[in-house]
Structures are given as structure tokens and as C-alpha cells.
Amino acid sequence: MGRAKTIARRTFLIGSAAIAGGVAFGAYTVARPIPNPLLDRIGEGEAALTPFVIITGDGITLIVPRADIGQGIESLQAHLIAEELDIDPHSATLDPGQPHAAYHNSALAADGVPFPHYHDGAIARIARAGAAAGARVMGLQFTGGSTSTADLHVALRQAGANARETLKQAAANRTGLTRSDLRTNDGAVILPDDTRIPYTDLAADAAAIDLIEDVPLRMPAQWRLLGKPVQRTDSVAKSTGAMTYGIDVRLPDMLFATIRRNPGIGGAVLSVDDTAARAMAGVRAVVPVSGGIGVIADNTWRAFNAAQAVTVTWGAPDYPATSAEMWRVLEGAGTRANRNSRLRNDGKVDDALAQSQVLSAQYRAPFLAHAALEPLSATVLYTPQRLEIWTATQVPAVLRDKAAELAGLPRDAVTLHLLHAGGSFGRRLDIDYVLPAIELAMIVPGTPVQTTLTREEDMTHDFPRPMHLARMRGAVQDGRVRAFDMDAISPSVVDSWFGRIMFAPPGPDALIVLGAYDQPFAIPNYRVTGYKAPPLVPVGSWRAPGACANTFFHDCFLDELIHAAGADPLEERLRLITHAESRRVLEAVGEMSGWSGPQLGQGRGRGVAYAYAHGVPIAAVVDVAMTDAGIRIERAWIAGECGTVYDPVNAEAQVTGSFLWGLGHAMDAELTYEDHAPVQTNFDRFRGLQMYQTPRLEVRLLGQADHVRGLGEPATCAAAPALGNAIFAATGTRLREMPFSKGMQFA
Amino acid sequence: MQLQVNGTTHYLDVEGDMPLLWVLRDVLNITGPKYGCGIAQCGACTVHVGGEAVRSCQLPVSDVWGDVTTIEGLAAGGTLHPVQAAWIAHQVAQCGYCQSGQIMQAIDLLARNPAPSDADIDDAMSGNLCRCATYPRIRAAIHDAAATMQEG
Ligand code: FES
Numbered sequence: 001m002g003r004a005k006t007i008a009r010r011t012f013l014i015g016s017a018a019i020a021g022g023v024a025f026g027a028y029t030v031a032r033p034i035p036n037p038l039l040d041r042i043g044e045g046e047a048a049l050t051p052f053v054i055i056t057g058d059g060i061t062l063i064v065p066r067a068d069i070g071q072g073i074e075s076l077q078a079h080l081i082a083e084e085l086d087i088d089p090h091s092a093t094l095d096p097g098q099p100h101a102a103y104h105n106s107a108l109a110a111d112g113v114p115f116p117h118y119h120d121g122a123i124a125r126i127a128r129a130g131a132a133a134g135a136r137v138m139g140l141q142f143t144g145g146s147t148s149t150a151d152l153h154v155a156l157r158q159a160g161a162n163a164r165e166t167l168k169q170a171a172a173n174r175t176g177l178t179r180s181d182l183r184t185n186d187g188a189v190i191l192p193d194d195t196r197i198p199y200t201d202l203a204a205d206a207a208a209i210d211l212i213e214d215v216p217l218r219m220p221a222q223w224r225l226l227g228k229p230v231q232r233t234d235s236v237a238k239s240t241g242a243m244t245y246g247i248d249v250r251l252p253d254m255l256f257a258t259i260r261r262n263p264g265i266g267g268a269v270l271s272v273d274d275t276a277a278r279a280m281a282g283v284r285a286v287v288p289v290s291g292g293i294g295v296i297a298d299n300t301w302r303a304f305n306a307a308q309a310v311t312v313t314w315g316a317p318d319y320p321a322t323s324a325e326m327w328r329v330l331e332g333a334g335t336r337a338n339r340n341s342r343l344r345n346d347g348k349v350d351d352a353l354a355q356s357q358v359l360s361a362q363y364r365a366p367f368l369a370h371a372a373l374e375p376l377s378a379t380v381l382y383t384p385q386r387l388e389i390w391t392a393t394q395v396p397a398v399l400r401d402k403a404a405e406l407a408g409l410p411r412d413a414v415t416l417h418l419l420h421a422g423g424s425f426g427r428r429l430d431i432d433y434v435l436p437a438i439e440l441a442m443i444v445p446g447t448p449v450q451t452t453l454t455r456e457e458d459m460t461h462d463f464p465r466p467m468h469l470a471r472m473r474g475a476v477q478d479g480r481v482r483a484f485d486m487d488a489i490s491p492s493v494v495d496s497w498f499g500r501i502m503f504a505p506p507g508p509d510a511l512i513v514l515g516a517y518d519q520p521f522a523i524p525n526y527r528v529t530g531y532k533a534p535p536l537v538p539v540g541s542w543r544a545p546g547a548c549a550n551t552f553f554h555d556c557f558l559d560e561l562i563h564a565a566g567a568d569p570l571e572e573r574l575r576l577i578t579h580a581e582s583r584r585v586l587e588a589v590g591e592m593s594g595w596s597g598p599q600l601g602q603g604r605g606r607g608v609a610y611a612y613a614h615g616v617p618i619a620a621v622v623d624v625a626m627t628d629a630g631i632r633i634e635r636a637w638i639a640g641e642c643g644t645v646y647d648p649v650n651a652e653a654q655v656t657g658s659f660l661w662g663l664g665h666a667m668d669a670e671l672t673y674e675d676h677a678p679v680q681t682n683f684d685r686f687r688g689l690q691m692y693q694t695p696r697l698e699v700r701l702l703g704q705a706d707h708v709r710g711l712g713e714p715a716t717c718a719a720a721p722a723l724g725n726a727i728f729a730a731t732g733t734r735l736r737e738m739p740f741s742k743g744m745q746f747a
Numbered sequence: 748m749q750l751q752v753n754g755t756t757h758y759l760d761v762e763g764d765m766p767l768l769w770v771l772r773d774v775l776n777i778t779g780p781k782y783g784c785g786i787a788q789c790g791a792c793t794v795h796v797g798g799e800a801v802r803s804c805q806l807p808v809s810d811v812w813g814d815v816t817t818i819e820g821l822a823a824g825g826t827l828h829p830v831q832a833a834w835i836a837h838q839v840a841q842c843g844y845c846q847s848g849q850i851m852q853a854i855d856l857l858a859r860n861p862a863p864s865d866a867d868i869d870d871a872m873s874g875n876l877c878r879c880a881t882y883p884r885i886r887a888a889i890h891d892a893a894a895t896m897q898e899g
């Protein structure tokens with residue numbers, strides 16, 4: 001392990017490391033070295049050239065630490081490394097690795113500071129750097145916030161480049177040639193006489209030499225994979241039934257389990273009668289788990305049935321029982337005492353509102369479940385010495401630590417087998433579904449137990465998007481928008497989520513106003529105030545948290561003001577926008593849709609919307625038609641700017657998918673509460689978009705910006721306002737509450 | 748009890764009211780068909796029985812009236828079914844969890860209607876939820892597969 005010590009002394013670690021004859025390639029840009037986590041896992045003759053590349057005599061493994069929850073990040077991580085390493089990413093083994101500080105997400109932490117991304121002043125930069133450093137120190141390995149590409153794209157390309165040049169140096173040493181005489185292609189170093197030396201033959205040599213560092217990255221014109229239409233690495237497995245999701249794990253002698261917890265989250269378990277359940281065929285155990293009961297059986301169906309057969313008396317939790325009561329809490333929460341932030345305050349809003357005729361409105365967004373199609377599950381094998389967990393998570397480091405604590409084992413006794421998720425949309429930022437699975441596995445040491453939640457349990461125990469309320473006031477003058485004043489009121493997702501997985505950070509919760517305070521408009525009198533409502537149901541991050549509701553409030557009310565001013569919706573947005581990239585996406589969507597105003601005639605209408613979310617400006621135009629059966633969405637055009645588009649095919653999928661997600665939930669989805677629990681607990685009452693409702697879509701990504709941002713969430717934010725504005729244009733009815741099905745019938 | 752799945756005969760000792768889905772998944776370890784809702788509302792569990800698409804979560808195993816085909820049984824002799832090939836070419840899958848069911852439903856549609864219109868596709872496929880909303884690519888892949896199958 002001599003080389004490991006060398007690495008630990010480096011200030012900027014971009015190092016290769018021989019590990020007992022192997023080699024690991026690494027690429028960090030950190031102020032203090034973090035040891036390469038791969039050093040512990042490779043053997044004689046193998047090379048872990050970075051935290052992202054392992055080469056052995058048998059093959060190449062790429063470490064792809066960001067979780068694939070459907071967004072295609074496994075494939076993109078592999079392609080980013082493979083571009084520089086000169087391998088076929090489909091030929092490599094892709095492994096999410098074990099949680100490690102080397103894989104912390106500094107972009108997510110930096111995005112958490114209360115400054116818009118386009119704001120690059122000194123204070124914003126200092127705050128972002130501080131947050132990023134904090135993430136590093138704490139080893140925050142999160143997948144979320146559409147940050148994976150932004151965070152890792154340079155590091156992964158650099159890892160591939162450094163590994164490639166080191167392999168070339170190893171070949172040069174072996175052949176007596178110089179490195180500049182050598183080329184690489186498809187997993188091999190090529191000598192001037194076209195002899196191929198496979199990387200796998202060079203692992204031991206590469207492990208024995210110093211890593212070549214700071215290799216210049218290839219220019220986009222030289223790329224053979226990036227920026228081109230490539231095949232996702234998971235397409236075949238996902239089209240043949242071969243992909244192993246959490247609920248597909250099969251281990252020898254495995255038992256199957258489920259849990260039933262108090263539908264009122266946090267409420268007590270007052271009494272349990274499990275007599276009938278214990279007598280059922282195949283049932284091995286009925287036991288208490290945190291918050292409820294668990295059943296272990298010999299198949300999932302028997303476990304589900306037995307769990308239903310347990311009679312439990314639940315105690316009430318400490319939040320209101322019904323949605324109506326919760327809305328009343330929110331309506332009363334916009335008080336001075338609850339004021340949490342005022343991150344936008346331009347001009348003299350009070351004066352402007354006193355002088356003009358004032359438009360005012362109240363907007364609402366409901367609780368929404370994540371309801372990924374794959375119900376939550378975890379498979380756990382516990383022995384008194386070790387804990388192995390098979391699951392999909394966005395927070396592997398948090399999971400590893402909490403699992404170790406629960407099992408009373410040291411962290412390094414925990415092994416995570418990180419799987420593709422059958423969807424997440426933010427749900428797997430929590431680990432509540434894994435901890436009871438560990439409790440159940442600890443009942444039967446040495447036997448693996450797969451715990452699957454029923455769909456009903458999954459949705460009852462979601463941590464939904466919170467209800468969100470906005471009080472809007474505004475004024476227009478001389479055909480222009482003059483004043484815009486928004487109060488956003490919501491329980492705090494940050495307090496609730498961080499409180500569950502770590503600790504609630506101090507300071508204002510920017511999510512309450514995200515997607516509103518940070519919109520780059522030059523309205524002369526412009527104010528956005530956040531109010532933190534008391535906690536209701538525990539809540540979580542739902543695709544574009546905060547912004548998914550606030551952009552609806554903000555853009556639709558802006559549309560109301562523009563209408564009142566008698567201006568054109570697209571032209572007035574263009575006049576008010578201050579941010580060059582945002583202007584370009586608005587112009588692009590105008591051109592794509594052939595914009596000539598919101599009226600299309602004959603019961604048809606068109607809405608434009610703009611949203612700035614996760615550092616990506618998105619503009620959308622939606623056309624709707626009134627039919628005998630109700631409103632039908634005919635077409636949609638979406639323009640966005642995320643900088644370099646590394647994988648154009650998947651980028652289009654993320655934009656359309658997140659936009660349609662936004663449309664479907666805006667139209668017809670909500671969680672309402674009775675007796676402290678959601679009424680909608682399955683897909684009979686909560687669906688999102690279906691095939692017949694899907695409009696024709698066109699997407700354009702400009703690819704001109706010099707920064708790189710992710711696309712898993714932003715387009716969600718333009719969907720609801722574009723639809724609301726289009727419905728107004730077609731019908732004259734302004735919908736201010738989601739789901740729109742409350743005020744409008746859809747075909 | 749005897750069950751024919753993907754060309755193999757299995758002898759089972761299970762309750763007759765156990766849904767086919769759970770027999771496949773937990774007894775036979777055939778995990779391509781997915782559990783999504785358990786109440787015939789999402790389509791993730793779609794398999795073919797006697798050549799017809801059914802929701803296996805709502806079909807008691809004792810009521811199975813014919814041979815069962817799951818997604819695993821499509822690629823006969825290692826050649827992908829044209830619908831699978833179209834799914835891969837169009838890169839339909841995002842999380843992929845719904846796609847076994849989508850593919851089985853699409854094959855059923857094309858067996859009955861070799862050249863479906865968009866409206867036919869909407870009618871046949873709207874009971875298969877995709878929470879990732881891959882619907883535009885599902886449509887395109889079905890049209891493509893239809894063309895390939897007619898040529899071929
Ligand atoms: S699991 Fe059968 S339709 Fe949803």
C-alpha cells in the first residue's frame with residue numbers, strides 16, 4: 001500500500017495507484033486529498049487508476065456513483081469516461097461503487113445557497129464555494145437537483161484522459177517507444193506498426209508508474225461519443241426484462257416480507273392482534289417494526305395478505321386530520337412571525353401598488369405523491385458481523401451510516417448493492433423504506449429478506465410535495481407590467497427532509513420561494529416573500545421541489561398581468577427578461593411554434609410560459625382545443641438551455657418526460673387527506689399522464705451556454721403554467737389551483 | 748397444478764387464488780413481469796396467456812387458460828422480437844420499470860391490428876401507465892415495429 005501514502009500527500013489528487021499489482025485512476029480537484037476508495041478492493045495485477053476506473057486482466061470497470069433513477073445518468077457517466085479513455089462503454093462493467101467522500105456532490109450543495117445560478121456576484125460565489133466545501137467534508141454523496149452532469153462531467157472526462165495517458169506511458173515503457181508515438185482505440189494502446197496492446201494487458205504496468213495528470217481534455221470537435229446519438233447502456237436490459245430492480249433481487253433461501261405502518265405518520269401503535277396472520281400459510285413471523293408491524297413469509301403475496309390480516313389500532317399523529325384543516329393552517333400562516341425570506345425586493349412595491357389599480361389573486365398547489373411505478377423495496381442479509389443491502393437510493397452514504405447504526409455494526413461492515421430504480425422523482429432521497437427492512441432481516445440472521453411495500457403502503461407513506469399557497473398582487477400601467485408582489489406560503493421541505501436524514505440546516509428555506517424569487521425579470525417593482533407554515537404531513541423533494549409549484553404561480557400571474565396590460569404574452573416576457581440565455585429560449589420557442597399571439601380561433605388557444613429552474617431556462621408553448629369531451633392538449637414546443645448537450649437522445653427524453661410529468665400532475669393529480677392519511681393510495685385515483693392525453697412535442701436545446709446543467713427536472717416547471725395560460729386563451733377561464741380538473745374538464 | 752411458461756412446464760404446489768404475477772415472480776423467479784398496483788390499474792404485470800395480453804396481478808393462477816408468455820419468452824433463439832428491437836432503437840426506456848408490460852401490450856395490439864393509427868395506439872396502450880412519460884417514444888416504436896413486421 002506504499003502508493004496509497006504517496007497519494008495521500010498530494011495536494012491535488014489526480015492519481016493512479018498500484019494496489020497490489022492493480023491500478024485505480026483518480027481525478028479530484030479538492031483542496032485536501034481524499035483517498036481513492038478503490039484502493040481497498042482490487043488485487044494483484046489490477047489497477048484502480050482513479051476513483052472511477054479499474055482495470056484488471058479480465059476487463060474494465062467504470063465506477064458510476066450517481067444513482068440511475070431513470071434519468072440515464074449511469075449511461076452518461078460511462079460515456080463521459082469512455083470518450084477520453086477510448087473504450088466502448090457497453091464493453092465495460094458499470095458499478096455504482098460504495099459510498100465514499102470521493103463521490104460527494106458539490107454542485108447540489110452549491111445549488112442550495114439562496115442565489116439564482118445566473119447571479120455570479122462575490123457573495124454568491126463565496127456562499128457556493130462554502131457549501132461545496134461543506135459537501136466535501138461531510139461526504140454528501142447525493143443524486144438529486146439535476147446536478148449529476150454539472151457536478152461530474154469534467155471529473156469523469158479527466159479520469160478517462162488521465163487513465164488513457166497512463167496506460168500509454170505503461171505501453172511506452174514496455175516497448176521502448178515514446179508516449180507521443182502511441183495511439184489508443186477501443187480499449188487498446190496502438191503502436192506505430194498497428195500492434196494492439198489491450199489495456200487489460202497493461203494493468204499491472206500502469207499500476208507501477210506515476211499517474212499522468214492534468215491531461216488536456218479533447219475538444220468537442222474530436223468527440224466520437226459525446227454530443228452524438230448513442231445507445232444508453234441500459235436500453236437492452238430494460239427492453240428484455242433483464243434489468244434487476246430492487247424487487248427482482250433473488251438470493252438463495254430468501255424470504256419475502258412487507259410492512260404496515262401507521263397511516264398517520266408518526267402516530268403510535270396502540271394495539272396489535274396478529275393471531276389470524278400468524279396462522280396463515282407460509283407466514284414465518286409477525287413482528288413490530290418502527291412505526292408499525294412487519295410480516296415475513298415465503299412469498300410476497302402471502303406477506304401482503306398476512307399484513308392485511310393483522311388488526312392494529314393506530315394512534316393519531318400530531319398534524320391535522322384533513323386537507324381542509326391543512327389549507328386553513330396555510331391560509332393563516334402568512335404572518336409576520338412566519339416570514340422566512342425576502343430574496344427579491346426591487347423598486348418600491350408598496351408605493352406602486354398604492355398608486356395603481358391592483359390585481360390580486362390566490363394560487364394553490366396540492367400535495368402530490370411521487371408514486372414511482374416500482375414500489376419501494378429493500379433486500380437485506382444480516383449476520384452479527386455484516387450487513388448487505390440491495391436497494392436503489394439517492395443517498396447511499398446516509399443509508400450506509402444509518403444502517404450501520406441500526407444494526408450496531410461499524411460502517412465498513414455494511415455493503416450496499418446499489419440498483420437501478422424503477423423511478424424515484426425524489427422519493428429515494430429518503431431511506432425510511434430500508435430501515436424497517438433491516439429490522440426484519442435482523443429477526444432471521446443469515447437469511448436474506450426482501451421487504452416490498454404494497455402500492456397502498458408506498459403511497460400512504462410517501463413524503464409528498466407539500467401544499468403550497470401564493471398570494472399575488474400586481475399592477476400594470478401604459479400597457480406594461482409595473483408591479484409584482486408574491487407571498488409564497490408552504491411548510492418547509494428542507495426542515496422536514498433534512499430533519500429525517502441528517503439535521504435541519506439554519507437559515508431561510510429557499511425552496512419556499514424557489515422558482516419565483518430567482519426569475520430573471522426586470523419588473524420595476526418586484527417582491528417575493530416566503531412564509532414558513534407550521535409542519536403538516538412530513539414532506540419531501542418532488543421533481544423540481546419548490547419550483548414545481550412556484551413557477552406555476554409566478555408565470556400564470558405574470559400572464560394575468562400581461563393580459564390586463566393588453567400586451568402580447570411572448571413580447572412582454574421578452575421585454576421584461578434580463579438574462580440573455582433566457583431571452584434566447586423564449587425567442588426559440590416563439591419561432592418553433594410560429595407564435596403570433598394566444599388566440600387561435602375556433603375554441604383553440606395557445607399559452608407561453610417561462611421558468612428558470614435548476615440553472616436551466618425553459619420556455620414552452622402549449623396549444624389546447626375545447627372539444628365536446630373537454631380540453632384536449634394538442635401540441636407543445638419546449639426550448640431550453642443547459643449548455644453542452646452530451647447525450648442528445650437522452651436529453652430529449654428527459655425534457656419531454658419531465659414536461660409531460662408536469663402536465664399530467666397539473667391536470668388531474670392530488671393527494672387529499674382524511675383521517676390523517678391520503679385518500680389516493682393507488683393508480684385508480686392517482687395516475688399522472690396517460691398515453692391518450694399525450695400531445696405531440698418538439699424540443700430544442702440551444703447548447704450555447706458555457707456552463708453545463710442537468711435536465712431531469714427543469715422542464716417540469718414550464719408545463720403547468722403553459723397549460724394554464726393556454727386554457728385561459730382558449731376559454732377565458734383562469735385556473736389558479738392545481739389540479740386543473742377542479743375547474744375544467746379534460747378530454 | 749401445471750403451468751406452461753415460455754415453453755417450459757412447471758408443476759406447482761400453490762393456492763389456486765394466488766395471482767399469476769406472484770407465482771411467476773416469487774415461485775418461478777421469472778421477474779420480468781412487474782408489480783405496480785396489484786389492482787389492474789397500471790399494466791406493469793402484463794403477460795400473454797394463450798396469446799392474449801392480461802394483467803397477471805388480477806388473474807388467479809387456477810384460472811390461467813393457456814400457455815403463458817412473459818417478456819423473457821419473447822427473444823426466441825436469442826433474436827429480439829421486432830417490438831423489442833424497436834424499443835431499443837428508439838431508446839424508449841427511462842426507468843424502464845413499465846416497459847415489460849408496455850412491450851407485451853404492444854405485441855398484443857400488433858397481433859390484432861398490424862398497422863395501428865395513433866388513435867388505435869392510444870386506445871390499446873392507455874391502460875399501461877408510464878410514470879416517466881415515455882409515451883411519445885412508445886408511439887414511435889410501435890409504428891416502427893408495425894412497419895418492420897409487415898415487411899417481414
Ligand atoms: S400490477 Fe397489474 S396492473 Fe398494475
Ligand code: FES
Pocket residue numbers: 070373422423839840841842843844845846876877878879880881
Ligand atoms: S419508463 Fe419509468 S415508468 Fe415507464
